[in-house]
Every structure is written in C-alpha cells, then in structure tokens.
Amino acid sequence: MIQLIRGFKDILPDETPTWKHIEETAVALFQSFGFKEIRLPIVEKAELFQRSIGENTDIVEKEMYTFEGSKGELITLRPEATASVVRSYIQQKLYAKDPIQKLYTIGPMFRRERPQKGRYRQFYQINAEVFGIASPYIDAQLISMLWTFFARLGISGLSVQLNSLGCPACRPAFKEALSSLLASKTGNLCADCVRRQDKNPLRVLDCKVPSCQEVIGDAPSMADYLCDDCARHFRTVQSALTAQNIPFELNPRLVRGLDYYTRTAFEIQTEALGAQNAIAGGGRYDMLTEMLGGPAQPAIGFAIGLDRLVALLMEGLPQQELTPDIFIAAMGEETREKTFAWSCALGREGIRTEIDFSDKGLKALMKRANRVGAAYVMIVGTQEVEEGAVLLRNMETKEQIAIPIDGLVDQVKKYLTN
C-alpha cells in the first residue's frame, strides 16, 4: 500500500463542508472590509524567504522544502504567504495603481517540522494583508475584523494577545539591554536559549523552561523602550480596540518568529487545542517592502490557521451530512433504462438523487436507502412500469403515493420541493 507522506493529510468529505464554511465566512467578511483576492504560486525562489523571514529563523534554517530547478536555482515550497504577497505587490507594481492595497489569499503552506496535533507539514492559511496604511487604526481594524470572524463562526474561549516590537529606531536599544542581561546570566539559560542569545535574543522571552523564565522575570520590557512614535502608535491601537469592545491582553512575551515584524504584533489563542494554541497571528511589517527592493510602504497582515480552526469546529456539534432527497429503488433490468434516465433528469433538476444499479431485491434496496438517509424512495418494478405509475415512499411517515410515469420528473420535483 502506498501511504501519504509523513506530516501530510487527506481532507475527507466529512471535513470539507467545515472548510468550505470557514472559507466562505472569511471571504464574505473580508470583502465587506474592502479586501480583494489574490492567488499566488506555492513555489518561489528560496531567496525570497531567506531575505524576508530571516536567515536566523528556524523556518529558513531547517524547515523549508527547497529543491534545485533545472538551472540550479533554489526553489522553495512557500512556508508562509506574506513574502509572496509582498513580492507580487512589488513585482506587479500594484503600488503604482494605488499604494493602498487590501489583499487576501487562501492556500497551503509547507514547513518540515515534526508533526503533532494542530501542526502539519502542509497546512492551510487564510492571509489578509494591507499595504500603504500607517495609521494604528488599521491595526485595530484588522484585529476587530478577526474578532468578528471568529464570532461569526461561533468560536469562544479565545484571547487576543498584543504586543509592540518597536521599530529600527528603538528596538536595537532594547535588544542590547536584553542581550547584556542574558549575557550576565548565561549559566542559567537552557541550551536552546544560549543559542538564541546571539541569533535572536527576543525569542528567549517566550521560552517555557522554568530557569529561563526566572531570568526573564527581571528582563526589560519592550514597552519601556518604545520610541515616542511607536509608543503613541501602540497606545492608539489599544484605545481603538477598547472602543470596539475587543478584550485583549498585553503580552510582553509575544514575539514573532519572523524577522520582518515591526510595532504591532498579535495572536489569537485558544485553550482547546493543546500546545498549538495559536489560531491566528500577525503584525505590522513596515520595512519589508523596502527590504525586498520595493518602495517603502507600511504594511500589516495576519494569517489564520485553517487546520486548527477546522479542528476547533469539528470538536463541537456533529456535522450534518448531505443526504439524498430521493433514492430510486429499481428492480429488474427491464426498468434500468427508465430509472437511469430519471436519475439523470432529477439530478439535473437539483434534486439529490441516489440510485443503485446492481440487481438487488427490494428489501436490500430499502435497507440501502435507509442507510444513506434518503428522505424518499421511488419504488420501480416491472409491476409499476406496466401500471404506468411508480410508488413514492416517505421514509419517515411510511406514506406511499403513486406518481404517474407520464411527466414523472416534473411531478416528483414539484412534490419534493413542497
């Protein structure tokens, strides 16, 4: 037996309606807020991610699926979507048409991590990105939109984690203060954090090892180091969220794993999914368009983890299946031509129709109709064909009525749609 690749999964019919529902909910809402869809390739040059996400991140160091193209160039299965959206914004000169662009995209991402609950090597995200707006109100509006999104899906038990990562003007001072603290207590840090100390000291902040937590306990907070502009920006985001009645928690430990984030960083977390508790996350990345060779434009965006969202929704109520409106119980090969034609015609009329083409007895056919959950059964044997009328049985009430074969499809349709 050929099995699928480790960390990948099939999304089976019992789940797809939930996926569809989530996607439709998102699209409808995002469109209301002025977002337009963009569709992007799932492969890009490796360089795009190396430069945007950052060389020293785990994603770039060890999690990307990268292979050589025919000319020896390095091609990567995208580990996230923002870099691609930015690339397109620059390459297609969308900024020339209008610097302000609100874009969303839905699709698979790939990261070679060890699989576990809520974490797959191919996973799906809905991304929304806004270019060209520096105002903190757009930050709040995005978070507000996300909040509404989850509310519409009926998901509760969520929290909004909020932090500011500063900007090139103020983050270096903070990083330095943090570094010197860490340097003085290297002995108390776990092995991972010793490594992070140089590469990405901010990451030490969300380490879960108790001894590291202790060190961090008296670590400086980014909030204390924000420059005036960043501080003002951050305050406005908070007051705007409060004005929208969106509860949030200031979380100085919230650090984005990707290098390109500036200022506002946020995450939507759930208690219900174990260790992988972030179902959406995002932040501002004001330097990225310029870093990638485009015009300097402020930007902010987020990604929703679809797999985790589906898992949340599937935990709740049992999903309702799409059951047939009518099951055609056809007996005898002599009835086949007619019943085949009717099944096609009913299907074309939008009536969910099932038919069994094998030669079974009525009892077996009824059993099958019951099993697939058909609302009605159309009983057709040689007797009915001779008499010029078939039987239509209501499976719930057991009532049976005769329907003339003449004009049958129209009559069945009329009967069923009442």
Next chain:
RNA sequence: GUGGGUGUAGCUCAGUUGGCAGAGCACCUGGUUGUGGCCCAGGUGGUCGUGGGUUCAAGUCCCAUCACUCACCCCA
C-alpha cells in the same frame, strides 16, 4: 532534530506465565416470494504495521524499521 505512548477484522478494542486469532459495531444472507430502522439465526472478513532474531512453538520475548500520536522545539 529530541523524548514518551500506540500499531490485532472496514471501525472501536480484548488477547493471561509464549500454546488453535477473539468480541462489539458495520457488512452479507435468511427469518418476511416486493418494503428500511428494532429483534432473532447464520455468514463473509486478519501478511496480528514491516523485517530480522530467540524458541518445539511468538500477537505475546529481543533487535531494527515504518507509521500514527502527544510533548519539547517552532508556529498558523
């Protein structure tokens, strides 16, 4: 990449100190000559994840390997 747990029928799982491969559900047939669900009787279905090893004998013990799963890590 590191650690723990689990792999036996389509599904959920039993399987004792190593001694004939099991149950429930599902499926098929019959009880009911052309009427489903409930009930009763019978039946189909297994390379015991895979490959080695120990043994007269391995689902059971040992080694390896693969997969699933949870956690670390990382993040959506």
